[in-house]
Amino acid sequence: MLVFRSVKTFNLKPFNKDSNRIIQFKSIRSITHYNNRFKKSNKSKSTTETVKKDKNNNIVKDPKHNGKILGILGILAIGTTFLSISYQKNQPIPFLEGPCLYKMPLFNENEVTVIFVLGGPGVGKGTQCAKLVDRYGFVHLSAGDLLRAEQNRDGSEFGPLIKQCITEGLIVPQEVTVALLKNAIQANLDNGKSNFLVDGFPRKMDQAITFEESLVPSKFTLFFTCSEAVMLERLLERGKTSGRIDDNIESIKKRFKTFEETSMPVVEYFEKQGKVSKVNCETTVDEVFSAVEAVLKSRNITK
Numbered sequence: 651m652l653v654f655r656s657v658k659t660f661n662l663k664p665f666n667k668d669s670n671r672i673i674q675f676k677s678i679r680s681i682t683h684y685n686n687r688f689k690k691s692n693k694s695k696s697t698t699e700t701v702k703k704d705k706n707n708n709i710v711k712d713p714k715h716n717g718k719i720l721g722i723l724g725i726l727a728i729g730t731t732f733l734s735i736s737y738q739k740n741q742p743i744p745f746l747e748g749p750c751l752y753k754m755p756l757f758n759e760n761e762v763t764v765i766f767v768l769g770g771p772g773v774g775k776g777t778q779c780a781k782l783v784d785r786y787g788f789v790h791l792s793a794g795d796l797l798r799a800e801q802n803r804d805g806s807e808f809g810p811l812i813k814q815c816i817t818e819g820l821i822v823p824q825e826v827t828v829a830l831l832k833n834a835i836q837a838n839l840d841n842g843k844s845n846f847l848v849d850g851f852p853r854k855m856d857q858a859i860t861f862e863e864s865l866v867p868s869k870f871t872l873f874f875t876c877s878e879a880v881m882l883e884r885l886l887e888r889g890k891t892s893g894r895i896d897d898n899i900e901s902i903k904k905r906f907k908t909f910e911e912t913s914m915p916v917v918e919y920f921e922k923q924g925k926v927s928k929v930n931c932e933t934t935v936d937e938v939f940s941a942v943e944a945v946l947k948s949r950n951i952t953k
């Protein structure tokens with residue numbers, strides 16, 4: 651079960667209604683903690699409090715006592731702040747079937763081969779991955795397919811979020827996608843399969859860094875290129891039968907924008923590390939595949 655921890659702050663008046671101070675709490679827990687402590691200290695105080703009166707018999711507050719209250723409030727405020735900070739530094743997000751973010755890569759890069767397959771929407775990533783599976787026995791992990799399956803899974807709490815992101819051409823929060831990929835990689839490793847084409851991922855810098863730091867570094871990125879005009883034509887054609895909610899002109903335009911603005915920086919990031927091989931996809935499927943095979947050889951993935 652995934653829990654998104656909200657990092658909201660709550661600006662509330664404390665339990666002491668006389669106070670005009672606003673205290674910023676980092677969590678509901680720290681509010682409750684604060685209020686309970688305050689109730690207790692108020693209760694014990696009332697049994698020992700002596701009412702002071704001035705010459706005209708008006709009740710006056712004991713300045714010493716006010717000082718004490720302020721002192722207690724100060725200590726409580728500092729205490730709850732430390733508590734809430736340490737609470738938020740706890741282990742990150744338990745996810746789907748277990749923890750997803752690790753300090754060290756979970757998988758050994760000498761035992762697990764991951765090739766990222768990137769390129770604009772409709773460029774032909776899925777088509778080429780299917781051929782690589784047939785020819786070389788890779789495991790094809792399409793991030794989009796994993797997200798669509800999670801969206802349609804009965805009881806998924808992320809279904810509506812995923813659907814909205816896909817329709818709007820936006821990137822689903824990395825925690826969801828990285829966890830789905832982690833689970834899929836683990837399941838395949840358990841079945842003795844360790845060569846993966848991770849298709850349509852990473853599409854955003856945070857995903858690239860989290861995946862490589864917490865799961866396994868990629869060997870390289872197979873980057874497919876094509877003009878937008880050709881991709882549009884292919885997507886509209888695919889949309890006639892794909893049943894996908896995003897193969898329509900409105901969503902396609904948004905996907906192109908996200909690709910340029912959010913995903914291209916990922917390609918540039920890997921390119922600086924010498925980890926990108928480009929293949930033009932405007933030729934036939936078989937011609938593209940020949941170029942892909944040549945890349946795999948040159949990268950020593952196949953012989």
Ligand SMILES: Nc1ncnc2c1ncn2[C@@H]1O[C@H](COP(=O)(O)OP(=O)(O)O)[C@@H](O)[C@H]1O
Pocket residue numbers: 769770771772773774775776777778884885887888931932933934935936938
């Ligand atoms: N080289 C190609 N020439 C013509 N059509 C292609 C080519 N590659 C893929 N297609 C078609 O274009 C559409 C999009 O391809 P797909 O592999 O689903 O793209 P992606 O996974 O990048 O979104 C599909 O209908 C596919 O059959």
Ligand SMILES: O=c1ccn([C@@H]2O[C@H](COP(=O)(O)OP(=O)(O)O)[C@@H](O)[C@H]2O)c(=O)[nH]1
Pocket residue numbers: 769770771772773775792793794795797815816817819820821822823827849850851852853896905
């Ligand atoms: O890592 C990913 C991969 C995909 N998506 C979403 O899934 C959609 C479809 O992606 P897919 O790779 O299936 O299709 P493509 O756009 O490449 O044709 C994208 O537009 C995103 O909304 C995402 O959020 N994160």
